[in-house]
């Protein structure tokens with residue numbers, strides 16, 4: 001048997017489960033709301049072209065209107081000033097999009113404090129328990145935030161002082177970008193930076209450091225609670241939008257059962 005035939009046998013036999021980490025993409029999918037004077041992207045909308053009617057008697061289809069950074073999506077290096085000469089989403093090497101994933105669980109801390117920040121000490125503690133973060137792996141930050149997916153207001157969690165959502169500190173962002181050979185950071189929240197990150201130094205440090213070091217962001221993931229701490233393999237499938245800074249993506253995790 002070949003490796004791939006072993007894999008297909010494991011998939012059909014249930015020894016390997018495919019877990020969908022992608023949030024449903026609909027007009028109610030929350031999108032980031034940056035404060036004035038900054039511009040924001042649009043949410044998804046479907047514009048019917050025909051619906052088994054005179055415009056198309058035997059077919060239905062729609063135009064879709066969306067931002068690149070809507071829903072579960074991939075941030076490419078070219079999205080940020082520090083990575084603007086780097087890969088656009090169509091140039092992200094496919095080999096980096098099928099990769100192992102590890103899970104760093106901060107959900108208990110986030111339940112107490114929605115502004116909780118991942119620090120290097122948390123990553124060092126994780127490594128003391130689970131071994132060094134593997135080169136070529138995605139780091140998935142499990143926060144429990146996807147439980148808010150069906151309530152845009154709760155998901156964005158903003159007040160007069162701005163959004164209150166967890167994420168990496170500036171130090172943790174630099175650590176992830178420079179101390180290990182990871183592929184990128186995946187989160188459950190609307191973006192890879194914490195809600196307060198606009199006021200950090202540098203502003204939005206996860207974007208600044210990760211995308212500036214040819215690493216990627218992955219956002220609005222769900223079902224991270226169904227993944228093992230180590231051992232899952234991620235299949236990340238953004239659209240190859242030519243010149244795009246990111247794209248809505250379908251994200252699957254392959255997880256061995258038993």
Ligand SMILES: O=C(O)C(=O)c1ccccc1S
Nearest residue numbers: 032069075190191192193204
């Ligand atoms: O890349 C994103 O989707 C994202 O979260 C973002 C985009 C632009 C500015 C700030 C942020 S924080």
Ligand SMILES: [Mn+2]
Nearest residue numbers: 069074075246
């Ligand atoms: Mn983005």
